[in-house]
Amino acid sequence: MKNDRKKVVVSEFIDASAVESLKQHFDVHANASLVDQHDTLRGLLADADALIVRNRTRVTQALLDAAPKLIAVGRLGVGLDNIDLAACAQRGVQVLPATGANARAVAEYAIAAALMLLRGAYLSSASVAAGEWPRTALSNGREAAGSTLAVIGFGGIGQLVAQLARSLGMRVAGYDPQQPASAACWKETGAQCMTFEEALRAADVVSVHVPLVESTRNLLGAAQLSMLKPHAVVINTSRGGVIDERALADALKHGRLGGAALDVFADEPLKAGSPLAGAPNLVLTPHIAGLTVQSNERVSTLVAARVTQALLEGERDSQRREGVST
Structure with a gap:
């Protein structure tokens, strides 16, 4: 008996409830290890109608050449630098990101990192447990209230970071060439629209929220980092390539920067021998700022719904065309 159900392949981890939702309509092949099984993935895509990735x-x-029937690519997240958008457009393949679904998780990560780095006291567990008592050295932390946060990239996540920071009594400066000074977001969040250099020079904390495109590659390099106050801290939850990691490590090691938290890297996983290794006041996490129990459920549910809609609408359009032709 012919199976007319459309086929969905999921190559990275997705919430189980979203898989069950997809299975109501489609044949689903979900395996988080497919991302590393290139031949198996290509084989599954030979007759797949949709692919869901992180x-x-x-x-x-x-x-895409290995997936001639593909209609849609669901992205369990918002960054699209791992997807050839031009090739998808040329093939008529819809790209469906989870816009907004993990914004809260990323924003909370950025604020938590800012608080930790400003205070400078939360990396001392090993020394205290060993019997040391670095009370004097750790008594010069800074409070968030009254500090200035520079949000670089003032889209949805950047605006949410600004709102959370304002609730802590922080001043917020923002830079985004896509948001004119007259845009409503500045007034709505209480942030001050500045030029890139003005925002950096004003900052006690810099939080980066931009996509990785040619204009943002190494956006924060040695010259830009030198504009920051020596006690300033930098947080990057966007894409690794927007910060020059060698320049950042050099600034930390020579006391020209107060600290940094990086959740993303130019090469992931971060390779052994990275210039970041051994840098002081540095927090490194493995691209998890947007991943929480709640956000994974929201992201997975949203992408599953968008893929379902795209495939069902495509099926109805095909049926209508067949009806007209007959």
């Missing part, structure tokens, strides 16, 4: 699966022209 950030590690590279949706290239070659992968």
